[in-house]
Amino acid sequence: MHHQSTRCTSLAFSAGLLLLGSASLVQATEGGVSSWPLGIENYGMGILPPPGTYGQLFIGNYLADTLRDNSGAKAADIDLRVTTLVPRFIWVTEQQVLGGNLGFHALLPLNDIRLNIKNGPHDHKRGIGDAHLGPVVGFHHSDKFHTAVGVDFVLPTGGEYDKNDLVNLGTNYYTVQAVYAMTYMDPHGFNADVRLMYDYNFENQDTHYQSGRELHADYTLGWGLGNGWVLGVGGHAYKQVSDDQCSASNCAAAAMVDAADGNRGSSFSIGPAVQYASKDGWLLSAKWQDESGVRNRTDGQAYWLKFTIPL
Template sequence: MKNKIYALMLLSGIATHVCATENGLDSFALGAEGIAAGALPPPGVYLLNYYQNYHASEFKDGPDNFHVDVNAFIPRLVWMTPQQIAGGQLGFYAAQPLVNLRLNAMGASDSNSGLGDLVMGTMLGWHKGNHHSIAGLEGVFATGDYDNANPQRPVIANLGKNYHTIRPVLAYSYLQPQGWEFSTKLSYSFNTENDDTNYQSGDYFAGDYAIGYQLNDQVKLALEGYVFKQTTDDDVNGVSIGNKGQALAFGPAIQYKQDNWSLEAKFLKETEVEHRPEGHSTTLKMVWAF
């Protein structure tokens, strides 16, 4: 009975990889951060542009004949103020994904393009020598395109999740000016219920990591990746159905930087996956300081 319920819920649609534990996906941008993830910049306005392609042709513990391909462009505007609270520099940010999604599952298919769910947050950053840290709180709001499945459309490529997420975030970086780096960004996500499906996605832990070495003033090489671990069961109509997802990913990355901009590229392959798609992603991240 549990597997039957899960299959029915899967066919109610699918959210993007970069924008739910419902449908085996989530709203944490897995693998988006890496190099210098815990180091906030000086006061000013910054534009971060992310491009991510995610491809998976298998859904672990899920439906057969599965294929998903996601292309997402995510501009993120960051405002670092001169204000300090508890010795930390205060900042704000907002990100709006633009997504192209193609989905096939159990003999049905769909595609969609448009806006995903809006992300907004605030953060504090501290610096002490080579040590840098961040504490933040962000919300993911159900603003993206969403439609519930029906007999005429058993699979729907939804760009939004149709529920909200609140997420505390911690990040840390150890940065040697010329040498080694260790960075990580950790979070824990609390999800509201999808009112259209009565599906309550479980809470989950997620984090990005990077171990890098500065070759010269412009170039840094790194091993990057992410971990995802769901800590509570999914519920349908208040009944627990399990489906705790997990994943581990790793791969090479390179960063090139100049005075007021930087470009980071990475390729990450997933392994140890349960109750989620298993695939790989290619990510480009460009930071521009105004």
């Protein structure tokens, strides 16, 4: 593990993307963050809608007061508050690929981040996070079972990056993310969704740090009540599957990898989830999720609202 001074400096990066585009005194990927906001998705995540254009808005809030080390023990007391608005545009074409509809999506988060380290420094930043965009192909196997595959590209658009700041709005590196999503939807019965993602992170050119590869999933389980409502639970599962890479010869001192575990992180969350689908075609979902099994990351709670409407 890092010395405490190293941990505090590594936290400088983490808060900026904890929700999207997107905090950690112990690293798990650089600064303990992932480019994808863990657990953001809700019911219907594997369904590509019919050809047309759609708008989505995610509203999220993450609160954390504890940092966990590689054993899961408390490494530090913090006060982290991240609020984000995430507009997302989806275009589904008439083009067929391998029997599925080709679509594209893009999103750009707007983040407000407040971080206080107990008996230490504090910081606050507000602005644009890292953009996500990419193609997707959706398949409708039956009225109830749907899948989608795609590739997301995460671009370092998040504000002006400074490796010496306590908070940054973006990761300052590119990420390529492979995506497989599945939905089983019954308006009068069992519902299940999963969005499985595998991330390859490129090097941060300012710190010469390359975060490890990540495997993670958003999920929901629920029961359709037959009147547009689905009630159940949802959350995320996260595991870093390779070591971070950075050596003393080319890394900023605060970003060095000197832990035997390679700074690998993990976490799991679960909480209530609900969705309402209107007869007019718009959908509104909400979820609350509490984290557990956290390693080398912050431990907290997240709240998410998701609104979808045809344009």
